[in-house]
Amino acid sequence: MSKPIDLSEAVFQTDSASGTLGGGVLGVIWKMIARHKGKMWLAIVLGCLSSLMHILPAAGAGFVVYYLTQGDHTSAIQSAMVMMLGGFLMVIFFSLSTSVSHMIAANVQAEQRKNIADKLKTVPLGFFTRVSPIDLRRILIDDIEKLEDGVAHLIPEITAAYFGPLVLLVVMAFVDWRLAIAAFLPTILGFMVMSALFKKGVEITNKYYKAQAKITSTMGEVVKAIPVVKTYNNGDAALKRANESIKGLRTLINDWIEISVVPGNWFFLLSSSNLIFVTPLSIYLWAENEISLAILTFFHIAALSLALLISALFGVSTRLRAQESLVARWQALMTHDSLPVSETPKQPKNEDIVFENVGFSYDEKPLLEDINFTVKAGSSLALVGPSGSGKTTIARLLARFWDVGSGSIKLGDVDIREIQPAELTQHMSFVFQEIFLFSRSIKDNILIGKPGATDEEVIAAAKAARAHEFIQQLPDGYETVIDGSLSLSVGQKQRLSIARALLRNAPILVLDEATAFTDPENEYEVQQALSSLCVDKTLIVIAHRLSTIQNADQIIFINKGQIAERGTHAELLEKNGAYAAQWQTHMAAKTFQFDNADKAMVDKESKEEII
Numbered sequence: 001m002s003k004p005i006d007l008s009e010a011v012f013q014t015d016s017a018s019g020t021l022g023g024g025v026l027g028v029i030w031k032m033i034a035r036h037k038g039k040m041w042l043a044i045v046l047g048c049l050s051s052l053m054h055i056l057p058a059a060g061a062g063f064v065v066y067y068l069t070q071g072d073h074t075s076a077i078q079s080a081m082v083m084m085l086g087g088f089l090m091v092i093f094f095s096l097s098t099s100v101s102h103m104i105a106a107n108v109q110a111e112q113r114k115n116i117a118d119k120l121k122t123v124p125l126g127f128f129t130r131v132s133p134i135d136l137r138r139i140l141i142d143d144i145e146k147l148e149d150g151v152a153h154l155i156p157e158i159t160a161a162y163f164g165p166l167v168l169l170v171v172m173a174f175v176d177w178r179l180a181i182a183a184f185l186p187t188i189l190g191f192m193v194m195s196a197l198f199k200k201g202v203e204i205t206n207k208y209y210k211a212q213a214k215i216t217s218t219m220g221e222v223v224k225a226i227p228v229v230k231t232y233n234n235g236d237a238a239l240k241r242a243n244e245s246i247k248g249l250r251t252l253i254n255d256w257i258e259i260s261v262v263p264g265n266w267f268f269l270l271s272s273s274n275l276i277f278v279t280p281l282s283i284y285l286w287a288e289n290e291i292s293l294a295i296l297t298f299f300h301i302a303a304l305s306l307a308l309l310i311s312a313l314f315g316v317s318t319r320l321r322a323q324e325s326l327v328a329r330w331q332a333l334m335t336h337d338s339l340p341v342s343e344t345p346k347q348p349k350n351e352d353i354v355f356e357n358v359g360f361s362y363d364e365k366p367l368l369e370d371i372n373f374t375v376k377a378g379s380s381l382a383l384v385g386p387s388g389s390g391k392t393t394i395a396r397l398l399a400r401f402w403d404v405g406s407g408s409i410k411l412g413d414v415d416i417r418e419i420q421p422a423e424l425t426q427h428m429s430f431v432f433q434e435i436f437l438f439s440r441s442i443k444d445n446i447l448i449g450k451p452g453a454t455d456e457e458v459i460a461a462a463k464a465a466r467a468h469e470f471i472q473q474l475p476d477g478y479e480t481v482i483d484g485s486l487s488l489s490v491g492q493k494q495r496l497s498i499a500r501a502l503l504r505n506a507p508i509l510v511l512d513e514a515t516a517f518t519d520p521e522n523e524y525e526v527q528q529a530l531s532s533l534c535v536d537k538t539l540i541v542i543a544h545r546l547s548t549i550q551n552a553d554q555i556i557f558i559n560k561g562q563i564a565e566r567g568t569h570a571e572l573l574e575k576n577g578a579y580a581a582q583w584q585t586h587m588a589a590k591t592f593q594f595d596n597a598d599k600a601m602v603d604k605e606s607k608e609e610i611i
Helices: 025-032 034-052 055-069 073-122 133-175 177-233 236-271 274-287 293-334 391-398 421-426 442-447 455-464 468-472 490-504 520-533 569-575 578-610
Strands: 353-362 365-375 380-384 406-411 428-432 508-512 538-542 554-559 562-567
Touching: 025 034, 025 073, 025 133, 025 293, 034 073, 034 133, 055 073, 055 133, 055 293, 073 133, 073 293, 133 177, 133 293, 177 274, 177 293, 274 293, 353 391, 365 380, 365 391, 365 554, 365 562, 380 391, 391 508, 391 538, 421 428, 428 490, 442 455, 442 490, 455 468, 455 490, 554 569, 554 578, 562 569, 562 578, 569 578
Parallel strands: 380 538, 380 554, 428 508, 508 538
Antiparallel strands: 353 365, 353 406, 554 562
């Protein structure tokens, strides 16, 4: 009906007002940890102290050499102990920092899952018809799981990664500015190489992560489709899209290696080559008696520590891009328009339904135009017409899957936009042709219609839905869990869906092709169940099988988003218009089915006689 929402194509949106850590992805993550900023500052300080401890081994080694050359062995031993203490404190501070940040991350993950769930409660129901369940699962489970790296590691580590080299530079410059420049020169060259290719790398990296997300989605579809398509061509058709996605990812990986990985290797090579610059200069200065052997030793060990700190900074920047991809999907979901809620909600007086000049478009494509009708409480309306004419859209607008573009829909003389969404849903039950059952027990699935209902109420609803008999035959009856090992027919699933609606007992009932996929035997059971469900209800039925809606109080024929005809079954046949033509087609199809059924019976009897 409308374009799907592809969350994997989401682009990260910067916000210059994101707070202390700026408008980038870290700014968004910083907002997520708003309730834990005090603890996060503690983790950052501990991380900086851990980074600072990188100086002690170099300084300690310098003092060891100095005291040894002075013949002061006691002080040399003390300096060596300071070296050991520095390494020990570095591990302690790092462990404390990560312990605090991981506790924060666990809380933030739980909070964000709740925030996403709360957001999903506010979006129009139509959102769920447009977005892939795989995308939602990725955000709720995979992305929030990966968010742990951004919260627990990147924020404290990135601060420490900048703080450590900066302090080390100051100390090295204080000791000898010439050797400090020599130590930092390759790092500066490395950053120049990275910055020259960074813009190209960002684009290809974003494409790489999007391609990974697309493969996840595609493979999920393939796994579901294989049981069907394998019957026809060994699954080649189903795997075609996956192969194309994998080939596309392979091409992106090659580009990514060329633009991002190779320059990254150059960066590592340059940032790790401090000694190539420090060693000859320090030996020359020592030979000229401009520095001591202790300073020479200090700079050699400090240069190695600097290389480790700079390497950590590069690793953090690479992981930051992965966080940007998942934050982009999170943003796309959390910024999606919510369903407007009236500040002064009203209560409908009855179940009269009125569509007044309703128009509706999606993605600038008109779907409905000038729809007018009234369904009095307790009466029935049937919507018929060609596929794609707008019948289901009309039913879903009544439940506020979306809001109308023009005109209004009223329930009991109240615009449904002025009714609280939770209140509106209490007035309606839906039975769709698409049936969804949770991986829970049969009873739990029926209880969705009325949480808290008694076992007696559940059984009564199942009996009225003609489902009680087959439920009793299941291994654990009503406690049987619906999973991959349990095979239920479409008709049985439909009757469970009807049992939900019966348990809810809402005054308005919408049936959308409720018997579209049932076989003749199950259709009779489903029709009997629907008969029980429709008693004393305001009824809206969408059907292609016109024989099921002959007794509707009014029938509306929808064509290309407009009302083409309206009236009772008899009145519409007299008009000899579009409805009458569809009725004749329907009856001819039924005659063809009966004729073929008789022929099949004759063929069966002939075969039995031959046998």
